[in-house]
Amino acid sequence: NAGVTQTPKFQVLKTGQSMTLQCAQDMNHEYMSWYRQDPGMGLRLIHYSVGAGITDQGEVPNGYNVSRSTTEDFPLRLLSAAPSQTSVYFCASSYTRQGNTEAFFGQGTRLTVV
């Protein structure tokens, strides 16, 4: 059972370049989310999805796009990379059953924008 898989693990971009961070889960979870982790700030929510075809903004959505065409995949697109987007990005999937909930995280993508 692979869980949540993120690719790539590391990436260096030049300012202005675009790229897509991939996230896939094989647990048939309805909810998926993207977070960025910055020193001293914990994890902040970028975008999330409550099911295929449904996405919404989180706390820090500017400069990022998402789509959810299937239950399994939730890619994060950086439209025009900026140094402020240098961070570690985590994808998570989660379920809620009868009030019980748990989120599962990928291994992260470390992105540097120069």
Added chain:
Amino acid sequence: GDSVTQMEGPVTLSEEAFLTINCTYTATGYPSLFWYVQYPGEGLQLLLKATKADDKGSNKGFEATYRKETTSFHLEKGSVQVSDSAVYFCALRDGTSYGKLTFGQGTILTVHP
């Protein structure tokens, strides 16, 4: 909006010492509360959780009790090991925001032999 505040770190302890990491929260309604752990170079793993007031979550010797009257969810362990060295995050999910977690800043724990 929702927020989570953790004690300032980093925390450095000797093996077998007692650990407390403070966590307080602000939320509307009845949130679920979580502690996640991140080992070096890895993603976050759920350590324990509590879904209603007075619940105690426990796992691997760690415990935390959901205190609604003090809006707190402090993490404790009676005797830490070197292998507990990691970053610990307190988080909440409010009653309606499925799939969305609000995290504290994280606390770096280092345990020396």
